Amino acid sequence: MQAIDSHTDPMVPVIAKVTRVTRDLSDVVTFEMEAEGWRGFAPGQFNMLSVFGVGEIPISISGPQSDSSKIIHTIRDVGPVSHALASLRTGAVLGLRGPYGTPWPVEAAKGRDVVVVAGGLGLAPVRPILYELMENRGDYGKVTLLYGARSPGDILFAEELRQWRSRLDMGVEVTVDRADPSWHGHVGVVTAHLRGADFDPKATTAFICGPEIMMRFTANGLVDLGVAPGDIHLSMERNMQCGIGLCGHCQLGPHFVCKDGPVFDWAVIKPLMRVKEL
Amino acid sequence: MTGAGTPIPVMIDVDGLDALIAALAAEGREVLGPVRRDGALVFEPIGAAGELPRGWVDEQSGGHYRLKKEGTAFFGATNGPQGIKRILHTPHQRLWRTEGSGDATEIIPEPLDDTRRAVIGARACDLAAMAVQDRVLMEGTYGDPHYAARRGSLFVVAVNCTRAADTCFCASMNTGPKATAGYDIALTELEGGRFLAVSGSDAGAAMLSGLPSAPASAAEEAQAEEAIEGARDQQRRIDTDGLPQILKTRPDHPRWSEVASRCLNCANCTMVCPTCFCTTVEEVSSLEGPETERVARWASCFTVDFSHIHGGAVRAGAKSRYRQWLTHKLGTWVDQFGELGCVGCGRCISWCPVGIDITEEAAALRREEG
Numbered sequence: 237m238q239a240i241d242s243h244t245d246p247m248v249p250v251i252a253k254v255t256r257v258t259r260d261l262s263d264v265v266t267f268e269m270e271a272e273g274w275r276g277f278a279p280g281q282f283n284m285l286s287v288f289g290v291g292e293i294p295i296s297i298s299g300p301q302s303d304s305s306k307i308i309h310t311i312r313d314v315g316p317v318s319h320a321l322a323s324l325r326t327g328a329v330l331g332l333r334g335p336y337g338t339p340w341p342v343e344a345a346k347g348r349d350v351v352v353v354a355g356g357l358g359l360a361p362v363r364p365i366l367y368e369l370m371e372n373r374g375d376y377g378k379v380t381l382l383y384g385a386r387s388p389g390d391i392l393f394a395e396e397l398r399q400w401r402s403r404l405d406m407g408v409e410v411t412v413d414r415a416d417p418s419w420h421g422h423v424g425v426v427t428a429h430l431r432g433a434d435f436d437p438k439a440t441t442a443f444i445c446g447p448e449i450m451m452r453f454t455a456n457g458l459v460d461l462g463v464a465p466g467d468i469h470l471s472m473e474r475n476m477q478c479g480i481g482l483c484g485h486c487q488l489g490p491h492f493v494c495k496d497g498p499v500f501d502w503a504v505i506k507p508l509m510r511v512k513e514l
Numbered sequence: 515m516t517g518a519g520t521p522i523p524v525m526i527d528v529d530g531l532d533a534l535i536a537a538l539a540a541e542g543r544e545v546l547g548p549v550r551r552d553g554a555l556v557f558e559p560i561g562a563a564g565e566l567p568r569g570w571v572d573e574q575s576g577g578h579y580r581l582k583k584e585g586t587a588f589f590g591a592t593n594g595p596q597g598i599k600r601i602l603h604t605p606h607q608r609l610w611r612t613e614g615s616g617d618a619t620e621i622i623p624e625p626l627d628d629t630r631r632a633v634i635g636a637r638a639c640d641l642a643a644m645a646v647q648d649r650v651l652m653e654g655t656y657g658d659p660h661y662a663a664r665r666g667s668l669f670v671v672a673v674n675c676t677r678a679a680d681t682c683f684c685a686s687m688n689t690g691p692k693a694t695a696g697y698d699i700a701l702t703e704l705e706g707g708r709f710l711a712v713s714g715s716d717a718g719a720a721m722l723s724g725l726p727s728a729p730a731s732a733a734e735e736a737q738a739e740e741a742i743e744g745a746r747d748q749q750r751r752i753d754t755d756g757l758p759q760i761l762k763t764r765p766d767h768p769r770w771s772e773v774a775s776r777c778l779n780c781a782n783c784t785m786v787c788p789t790c791f792c793t794t795v796e797e798v799s800s801l802e803g804p805e806t807e808r809v810a811r812w813a814s815c816f817t818v819d820f821s822h823i824h825g826g827a828v829r830a831g832a833k834s835r836y837r838q839w840l841t842h843k844l845g846t847w848v849d850q851f852g853e854l855g856c857v858g859c860g861r862c863i864s865w866c867p868v869g870i871d872i873t874e875e876a877a878a879l880r881r882e883e884g
Contacts, residue, residue, distance in 0.1 A: 246656045247609045247795075247810070248623045288612050288619065289799045289806040314824040329619050474828065475821050477795045477813075480656035484792030485813070485820060487842065489762070490849030495655070510665035511765045 249286050249331030255306065260392055265322045266298065271332050276304035278339030279364030280471060280499045285309065286331030287320035294476045294494070295321070296361035297335060299418045302371060307332070309396050310360035310392070310436050314386040336421070338480040340469055342368050346440035347379040351433060351463075353426055353454045355384045355446025359392045361471050362445045373405055380407040380433045384426030384450065387412050388419045407434055426450065427457045433509045439463030444470040452509055455502045458485065468502035491514055521713045523735055524727040528707045531563040531588070533725050534699075536667060538632040544818035547634040548594060553581060555594030557601060557633060567591055574679040574860065576869025589635055589673045589703050593859055595638040597788040598633050602664045603647055605809060607810045611796070626659060632669035636697065638690030639682075639859040641672060643788030644697055649851045650791050669717065670873070672697035676741040678748045681860030685871055688749035689857045692742045699866075702738035710738040750873040753880065754844070754854060760880055765837060769878045774833035781814035783862035783870075784839065789855045792820075809824065811871035814841050842846050844876055 252271035261432050271400070277283075277297050284293040313322040314378050315357040323328065342365050342407025350369060370377050381400060385391045391410065401408040405496050409429045411422035422429065427450075444451045451470045458468050474486035474493040489508045491500070508514055526534070538545045539561070547560040552565045560566065572582045572591040581591060592835045608624045636644075648665065651658040675682075675691035684690030693700045698718030701709040710730050713719035730738075784790045794813035813820060815838050821828035829835045847855030856872070863871045 245609065245659045247658075248621060249610075249807070251619060251621060253617075286808070288615075289797060289804070291797045292795060292808070310720055318824075320622065327617075331621065349633055432603060463597070473823055474821050477810075481654055482656060483794070483810075483813070484815070485794070487815075487838070487846070490846040492850070505550065513829045513831055514765065514838075 250331035261291035262492040263313045268306045277335035280340035283334030290320040291317040295327035297358040300367040305393035349440040351442040355450040356447035442468045523730040523805040557644045574864040609808045626663035630667040634671040639857045642689035642857040643698035661766040670697040672700040675745040678745045679862040682748040684858035687858030691745035718863035758845040781816040784814040786861040833875045
C-alpha cells in the first residue's frame, strides 16, 4: 500500500474533509472523511491526523478495506488533539498523512480459524479484519470475536456487535468489567472466554488489540491452549510524531512501532513486553 | 572516492587556506568553520583563515570543557559541543504552514534550504556521524528532504585530528582520528601553518587544483601520518565486541539503577550527540489569524514527555530513559541501521554535568555484576 505522495516531504499532509460524524459513546466518535489521492489501506494501518492549530496524532483506520471512497476513524477523546478531532463536525477540514504501518496479516489466515480479541477502544483497529472476514466468510474457518469493555455503557459499536452475534457463522462473546442492573451478559475479563471458544489451536490465527496487560494475558492464554506464538498478532501503541521512522519516539527495543509495527506477532513482542518501561 | 587512482597529496599554506575559503565563497557558498564563541568552538561563517582559533586547544574530561592557549596550530582544538549535525539536521525545522481557513485551507510545504554550504574543520568522528544520519534520514523508505537538500550541497573540508581530547575514543570505534570518507578535501595540519591536502571527490580535486599548492614530499606525507598516529593514543575506549547483544539481554542489570541515581535527565548528552536524530513536532499558531505552522525540533529520550501516550509516559523512570539511550546507541541501532549509533566523539562525556562516561558505563554493563 503506497502512502499519498503528492508532496516530496512525507511530513506534509494533504487536506481531508469530514463527511459524516457518528457519536458512538459519550467520549468516542467515528467519522468518515474524503481526501483526494487516497488509495485505500490494509487492516491494521493508521493515519496521522492533524487538527490545524492543535497538533497531529496517529489514529488507526476502523472502516472497511473494500471501500476506498472514504476513510473512517474512531477516536476517543483523551488528549488535546483527540479532543479536537472528536469535536470536528461534518464539513470540517483536517490534515491527513498515511496510511502507515504494517497491516494485520488477514490474508494469511485464509483457510484457518480466526480468533479476534479486543478490549475497549481496541475494537476499532480490528473492525477492518471483521469486515474482511464477513465479506469473504467462505475463505476462513471458524470465526470468534471476544470483546471486553469496562461497563455496558462503554461497549463500542453495540449495534454491529448485535448483528454479528446474530450470525450463525460467527461466535461473539461480550463481557464487561463492571455490570449495571440492565446487563445480563458476561462479567469479568475477556480471557475467561478463550477456553470456551470454538477453534482448532493448531490451525488458528489470532488478532488482539487492547490495553497491553489485556493483550499479554490473552496471548499467554492462547499459547496455553496450543496456539503458536507466531500465529498470534497484536497491535502496539507508542508515542508517534512522524509515523515513518524518523522521529524516534515510538521505539520499542529494536523496533520502530510505526514502521516495523504497529502489528507484531507474539513471538517477537513477548520478550520485549516482559521488560518494564522498555 | 571518484576519479582515477589515488589522489595525489599536495601542500598548501595559510594563503592556500585563505584561497580555499575565498574559492568556496566565490562558488556562492556559505563557508562555516570553527570559531571561538562564549568559551567554546562553534561552526560559524568565516571569511578568512585568520578567523580560525589559531593557538587554542581544548581541555576536556567528564563534565569539563575549556579552551586554553597552547601552540600555534589552526586546528589544535578538537570537537566543540556541536558537530556538523547542527548544520544539516537543524535544531528547528519548519515543515509546513497553512494559509486560509475552513474549506479554503491550503497547506504550504516549507521550501527546501537552497543555501549551499561548505564546512571547514569537520573531524573524522563527525563525518562518521554524518554517514550514520544519512542512513537514518535519507536511506529508508521515507526520508527528510530538508536534511537531504542541505546534505546534497555540502562541501566538506575535513581536518584529520593530530591530537585527541581526553574524552575521545574514536580509535576504538574505528571512526578516526583520520577521515576516510565523506569529505571533498581532507587536511592534515603540519607545523608552521602548512597543510597536507588530499581530495576525496571530483569537486574536491577540482577545487584543490585551483589553489596555490606544491606537491607533497614523501617526508611531508610521513609527517602527516605520524601526526595522525599521535591522536590514536587515547585514554578511553569501548569494547564493542558482542556489546549490542549484552546490552539488549541485560535490561535488569543493577548498573542501570546505579547510573540513573547520578543522571540528572538533563538531555545534554542527546543535544551534543552527533548521531541523535529524534525530533518532536510542534504546532505554532498565529496570534493574528487562523494560520498555523508545524515545526520539528530536536527531542530527547531523556524527557518524560518523549514516550507519552494517553495514560502516562512509557518510560516514567530515569533508569528506563538512560537505558533506552545507551541501549539504542550501542545496541539496537545495529538492528535498525546495521551499525552502531556511537562514533566515539566523547561529547556526551564532556557535556554531562555530572560527568557520566559512556565508556565506563558500557564496561560496567559488560560485567555481570555492575
